[in-house]
Each structure stands twice: as C-alpha cells, then as structure tokens.
Amino acid sequence: MQRILVVLALAILFFSASCEPDPPISCDTCPEEPVDRAISGPSTPLDYSLEVPDYLPAPILDEANPLTVEGIELGRRLFYDKIMGRDSAFACADCHQQDKAFTDGRALAAGIDGRLGTRSTMSIVNLAFNPNGFHWDGAFGKLWEQAIHPVENMLEMDEDWENVLIRLRRSDDYPERFRAAFGISRTSEITQELAVKAIAQFEMTIISADSHFDRVVYQNSEFFTEEEQLGADSLFFVEDVPVGTLHPGCGHCHNAPSFGDNRFKNNGLDAVSSLDDFSDKGLGEVSGSRFDNGKFRTPTLRNIALTAPYMHDGRFATLEEVLDHYAAGGHGVENEDPNITGFSLNDRQKAALLAFLKSLTDESLIEDSRFSSPFE
Numbered sequence: 001m002q003r004i005l006v007v008l009a010l011a012i013l014f015f016s017a018s019c020e021p022d023p024p025i026s027c028d029t030c031p032e033e034p035v036d037r038a039i040s041g042p043s044t045p046l047d048y049s050l051e052v053p054d055y056l057p058a059p060i061l062d063e064a065n066p067l068t069v070e071g072i073e074l075g076r077r078l079f080y081d082k083i084m085g086r087d088s089a090f091a092c093a094d095c096h097q098q099d100k101a102f103t104d105g106r107a108l109a110a111g112i113d114g115r116l117g118t119r120s121t122m123s124i125v126n127l128a129f130n131p132n133g134f135h136w137d138g139a140f141g142k143l144w145e146q147a148i149h150p151v152e153n154m155l156e157m158d159e160d161w162e163n164v165l166i167r168l169r170r171s172d173d174y175p176e177r178f179r180a181a182f183g184i185s186r187t188s189e190i191t192q193e194l195a196v197k198a199i200a201q202f203e204m205t206i207i208s209a210d211s212h213f214d215r216v217v218y219q220n221s222e223f224f225t226e227e228e229q230l231g232a233d234s235l236f237f238v239e240d241v242p243v244g245t246l247h248p249g250c251g252h253c254h255n256a257p258s259f260g261d262n263r264f265k266n267n268g269l270d271a272v273s274s275l276d277d278f279s280d281k282g283l284g285e286v287s288g289s290r291f292d293n294g295k296f297r298t299p300t301l302r303n304i305a306l307t308a309p310y311m312h313d314g315r316f317a318t319l320e321e322v323l324d325h326y327a328a329g330g331h332g333v334e335n336e337d338p339n340i341t342g343f344s345l346n347d348r349q350k351a352a353l354l355a356f357l358k359s360l361t362d363e364s365l366i367e368d369s370r371f372s373s374p375f376e
C-alpha cells in the first residue's frame, strides 16, 4: 500500500514538474484563469503639473484622476499598444495617428478588419480645455469614460475588457507600471478604471499651441504674410465686421485661441425637410431633444490642414470644399445657427482664408516625442 502511495506521489510530482515552467499561454484561449501575484517596485507616483502657455485657457483638471508622471507614461503605452484590441491586433493609435494630428486621413474611421464606423476620427488635441463632453455629439462626460468605449466597440477594437485585463495582468511589464502609477500591490488590482484613467492622463497632456499663428499673435516671434493677414483680419475673425455684412465669420464659432467653441451647433450641412430626418442626429441622440438633432460639437481648427477629410462624417475632402459649403449658407433648416449666413469670396480672398487656416498647423505637435509611440 505504502509503495503504491509513493509511486503515486512520485507520479504526481513528475507530472507537475513536467508542467513547469508554464508554456507561454495566449490568454485568448484561457480567459477564465485567474492571475494574481504580488507586484514589487516603486509605488509613489510623482505629481505632474500640466504646462499650458498663458495664451490658452486654464486646463480643466479631473480631481478624480490627478496627473502623474508614471500615469501619463503608462497611458501613452496603453494608447499605442495593440494588446488593447482583439487578438492583440489594434491600438487607439491606429486611428489617432500623430503625423495627422491624431486623426487617420479617412472620411469614416476604419477599425479592426477594416470595419467602417459611422463617423470621422477626431483629433485628440487640447482635450484639457473641453468643458462640454467628448465625441462629435458630446456622448461622454469624462475623458476616461470615453476610453472604455473604443476597446469594446465592434467597429473599432472589438475586444472584451476581461481579456485586455488578463493580458495586462500577465504582462512582464505592465504590473510594475500600474503599481508605479497607482500604488497597487497585486496584479488583480489592475482594473479597467485604472487603465482608462492612465490613458486619459496621457491624452490630457497632448496640447497643441505652437502654430505659426501662435508665434505671430502670442509669441511675437514671426510675422504673417500679407495673404495670411488678409485672411485673419477681414475674413476669419469677426471683430471689425459691421453687423449684417455677409462674411465668412468663422470666428463666431471657431474663435482664438481654441479655434472651436466646443458648443453644439447645426452648421448647415444637411438639407432635411424636418428635424426628424437627420441620418445622424448628433446631439439629439444624446439629449433626446428634437431641436438638438443635427447639432455637432464645434471642433478646433488647430492643425486643420493635417486632418482631412472634414466634418463628423468626413464628407468634405478638402478645405476648399469646406469653404464652398459655408459660402452656400446652409439650407434654412430651423435649428441652423444664425451665423451660417452665406457669403461670396473672390479667388484672392479664398486663397487668403485658406492661407490663414494653414497657419494653424503646429509642426512641433507631430514631432513631439512625448506624444509618439514608446515602442519605436
């Protein structure tokens, strides 16, 4: 009897020994397996103070998600890491590309397997100054809540957060980074909330404020060309325009220094016969109010030359087409903004307005290594 037990014990020992070390497991095949280990290493993150030039408004900081050096760095990694997507094959940065001011050059966003979304990818610069909800329709009140959505959206990264968390907990690198950023002590404490908060911290730091326009107007280190000056003074901004003049008046809604007031407006894109007929209801979908149908958030025009195509559905390929749209003066739909008036520009004025729009490009943004992939 004793011999049998010994043999059995040896067999068990041998059997378990032969299973060590664990072969690398792709966690997609075994998502139910719990992963919990103690994490060592530094656990007191350093406060990060967001530097904003004095010509921009004060950033809107989230008390529930204070910025730290380690949190921002973790967020940057998560933003660029394809392990956040299904089959570890899709990252936020696949759509939000730095060289295009964090857009993708497409009319409609294309997610995993090339699945087309219904809206155009937004530039994620200067989010720290938006008081009014994120997305074209303001659907998300908090930046970190927004980051939950693309991971699980079928048309974007199409992954279950459960799987993402298992990959993060098993990683050789992330547990220490989560501990450094949030002071946790076990891998089981890596949660969706911490992951999206880190991403939001990184996004808060993406500030664009060094365009030719900024250098001319705020930093006094460059000059406008005559053409840019004409575009600024008599076409884009509205200060000196007599009331009642037909005028591009872009500054009514896209005024400096933000170049987008973040308010929800109908800028006259769709000729609908009633407010119920917008194919994308925009704000109306979120607020439930019929009068909000067809209203979208006025986005920033900073870096606009880098972010074609334009509008929430990418309907305009070029800035010339955008100007033609505004010049036509909308369609008289009842909730169109009164500042959509129509106007006509000669070739010289048109060129001047375009030159001014191009002066809003911030070349340093697209080269800034703080915002680039940490994996390259």
Ligand code: HEC
Binding pocket: 079, 084, 090, 091, 092, 093, 094, 095, 096, 109, 110, 111, 112, 117, 119, 120, 121, 122, 123, 124, 127, 133, 134, 135, 136, 137, 146, 147, 148, 150, 151, 155, 156, 157, 199, 203
């Ligand atoms: C498939 C392309 C795609 C992927 C992947 C993607 N996004 Fe987006 N992003 C979009 C589109 C499209 C919008 C506009 C959505 C809308 O209005 O419905 C957007 C909007 C946003 C906004 C709102 C910006 C604003 O000014 O309101 C933020 C922030 C953002 N994305 C961050 C992220 C993060 C973080 C990830 C990864 C977790 C991510 N995105 C992944 C396409 C993508």
Ligand code: HEC
Binding pocket: 248, 249, 250, 251, 252, 253, 254, 264, 265, 266, 267, 269, 295, 296, 297, 298, 299, 300, 301, 304, 307, 309, 310, 311, 312, 313, 322, 323, 326, 337, 338, 339, 340
């Ligand atoms: C009444 C307010 C208003 C005025 C005036 C206005 N815009 Fe807009 N603009 C908006 C809104 C709202 C959107 C978003 C609309 C959408 O996508 O449905 C927008 C979007 C844009 C976009 C697309 C941005 C992107 O990221 O795709 C460009 C470019 C633009 N406007 C340029 C201009 C120019 C140039 C002028 C002056 C000729 C102007 N706008 C006047 C409100 C306005």
